[in-house]
Amino acid sequence: KNQVEQSPQSLIILEGKNCTLQCNYTVSPFSNLRWYKQDTGRGPVSLTIMTFSENTKSNGRYTATLDADTKQSSLHITASQLSDSASYICVVKQSNYQLIWGAGTKLIIKP
Amino acid sequence: ETGVTQSPTHLIKTRGQQVTLRCSSQSGHNTVSWYQQALGQGPQFIFQYYREEENGRGNFPPRFSGLQFPNYSSELNVNALELDDSALYLCASSLGPNPGGETQYFGPGTRLLVL
Numbered sequence: 001k002n003q004v005e006q007s008p009q010s011l012i013i014l015e016g017k018n019c020t021l022q023c024n025y026t027v028s029p030f031s032n033l034r035w036y037k038q039d040t041g042r043g044p045v046s047l048t049i050m051t052f053s054e055n056t057k058s059n060g061r062y063t064a065t066l067d068a069d070t071k072q073s074s075l076h077i078t079a080s081q082l083s084d085s086a087s088y089i090c091v092v093k094q095s096n097y098q099l100i101w102g103a104g105t106k107l108i109i110k111p
Numbered sequence: 112e113t114g115v116t117q118s119p120t121h122l123i124k125t126r127g128q129q130v131t132l133r134c135s136s137q138s139g140h141n142t143v144s145w146y147q148q149a150l151g152q153g154p155q156f157i158f159q160y161y162r163e164e165e166n167g168r169g170n171f172p173p174r175f176s177g178l179q180f181p182n183y184s185s186e187l188n189v190n191a192l193e194l195d196d197s198a199l200y201l202c203a204s205s206l207g208p209n210p211g212g213e214t215q216y217f218g219p220g221t222r223l224l225v226l
Contacts, residue, residue: 004153043115043201043217044154089153098167101153 002027004102023073023090031093115218134202143185146201161208
């Protein structure tokens with residue numbers, strides 16, 4: 001079954017600290033993997049997209065990694081800010097139009 | 112702001128009623144995808160419209176239907192509303208019908224509550 005599982009479900013860290021969110025998938029055939037940030041009550045915003053051949057991709061303080069062999073991805077946030085409080089969703093593309101979405105990790109940054 | 116707008120922002124309906132949600136895509140985008148997002152869950156793909164035709168559909172019953180207009184704006188219609196239809200409905204527009212390759216830009220969503 002094609003699935004995307006994210007961990008942890010929720011995370012609370014202090015402002016300025018780093019954190020890493022995990023995404024494991026069983027989607028096949030794999031095309032690419034994307035991380036989205038979704039603020040409460042808003043639509044998701046794309047952070048990074050990685051294809052099979054890419055191991056790491058950065059977008060400012062966000063760095064995503066991909067291990068296509070183990071079917072794992074991570075999103076590392078450096079020097080967290082209060083505005084990083086959001087849900088982070090991992091999405092794997094399976095076919096021309098079908099995307100398999102994870103349930104997301106809810107991240108709360110405390111001052 | 113992504114340039115994708117949705118209306119209304121919030122809506123309350125009762126079981127059995129019908130609802131129409133609207134989405135205006137970003138300028139230049141010819142593809143619109145609709146998603147249902149239950150509280151605490153990731154978005155679930157409903158269907159996609161490309162140049163006024165349905166281009167793909169997720170695992171949703173026929174009472175979920177859609178439309179895309181010549182200006183590429185889109186509607187999502189849900190008939191015979193059920194309590195489980197309560198969710199945030201997201202619209203995403205993209206330059207082409209390949210959302211994995213093309214970046215999707217999401218609207219703010221319509222929050223539907225079915226009582």
